[in-house]
Amino acid sequence: MIEFINVGKTYPNNVKALQDINLKIEKGEFVAIIGLSGAGKSTLIRCINRMHDISEGELIVDGVKVNALKGREIRNYRQRVGMIFQSFNLVTRISVLKNVLVSFVPHLPFWRKVIGAFSKEQKIKALTALDQVGILDKAYVRVDQLSGGQQQRVALARTLAQNPDIILADEPIASLDPVTARQVMDDFKRINRDTEMTFIINIHHVEMALEYADRIIGVREGRVVYDGEAKNVTEEVLDYIYKGNVEELERNTEERSYV
Numbered sequence: 001m002i003e004f005i006n007v008g009k010t011y012p013n014n015v016k017a018l019q020d021i022n023l024k025i026e027k028g029e030f031v032a033i034i035g036l037s038g039a040g041k042s043t044l045i046r047c048i049n050r051m052h053d054i055s056e057g058e059l060i061v062d063g064v065k066v067n068a069l070k071g072r073e074i075r076n077y078r079q080r081v082g083m084i085f086q087s088f089n090l091v092t093r094i095s096v097l098k099n100v101l102v103s104f105v106p107h108l109p110f111w112r113k114v115i116g117a118f119s120k121e122q123k124i125k126a127l128t129a130l131d132q133v134g135i136l137d138k139a140y141v142r143v144d145q146l147s148g149g150q151q152q153r154v155a156l157a158r159t160l161a162q163n164p165d166i167i168l169a170d171e172p173i174a175s176l177d178p179v180t181a182r183q184v185m186d187d188f189k190r191i192n193r194d195t196e197m198t199f200i201i202n203i204h205h206v207e208m209a210l211e212y213a214d215r216i217i218g219v220r221e222g223r224v225v226y227d228g229e230a231k232n233v234t235e236e237v238l239d240y241i242y243k244g245n246v247e248e249l250e251r252n253t254e255e256r257s258y259v
């Protein structure tokens with residue numbers, strides 16, 4: 001379980017990106033984080049894998065106080081929390097398989113990773129992950145010869161090969177066409193169902209978020225302003241998350257589960 005207790009995050013330039021965040025996300029949930037640009041969505045998910053340090057409160061993942069981790073503990077922790085980016089973060093001039101294999105040795109310098117000898121077991125794990133996302137046939141193809149959707153699948157396979165408990169995805173479909181974006185979301189959903197890995201996706205496409213996620217967390221100006229099931233998200237809720245229509249909220253507070 002991921003637990004935010006009164007979490008705040010202030011950047012060195014004094015921007016308060018997160019304030020009073022209180023959340024519990026259970027194992028196996030499929031959560032979408034939505035909100036305006038600059039609302040704090042990326043900051044929220046990046047605190048979970050310690051890409052950012054929180055400034056206040058407590059962040060606890062499976063009983064571990066994330067901010068108390070140091071050095072090697074952080075590296076070990078990050079192996080359990082996979083991260084997928086809009087830009088895929090792949091090395092395009094090497095093969096798909098090599099890109100997945102490097103997930104086993106994240107702490108080595110890049111040149112060591114590329115020339116590194118990997119065990120048969122590691123290769124099998126990597127090939128299994130490629131099979132899970134339907135691109136096993138591309139294992140020996142250079143990444144720069146793949147489409148954007150296929151590259152996002154390589155990124156997902158690389159994360160899966162780590163066998164993480166949690167997958168964080170920061171705008172994973174932002175640079176994909178609608179058909180490919182849907183295929184990537186289908187992959188996420190299927191893997192979430194099959195493996196019980198927790199998925200937390202920061203996403204601008206509201207319709208996709210509502211269609212695929214079970215739970216929606218709406219963020220506005222660094223605060224969680226909606227937290228509930230995707231099926232309960234109405235136009236008014238979206239209006240509140242995106243436009244801050246306070247009067248609307250006050251009229252509806254009795255019957256709705258706004259935070």
Ligand SMILES: Nc1ncnc2c1ncn2[C@@H]1O[C@H](COP(=O)(O)OP(=O)(O)OP(=O)(O)O)[C@@H](O)[C@H]1O
Nearest residue numbers: 011012013015017036037038039040041042043044
């Ligand atoms: N490294 C940083 N240093 C200083 N301020 C930052 C940093 N990263 C983000 N911010 C600020 O923190 C706030 C939240 O940013 P964040 O990137 O989390 O928002 P977001 O909802 O993910 O936006 P987008 O959808 O545009 O990616 C913004 O005001 C942003 O300018």
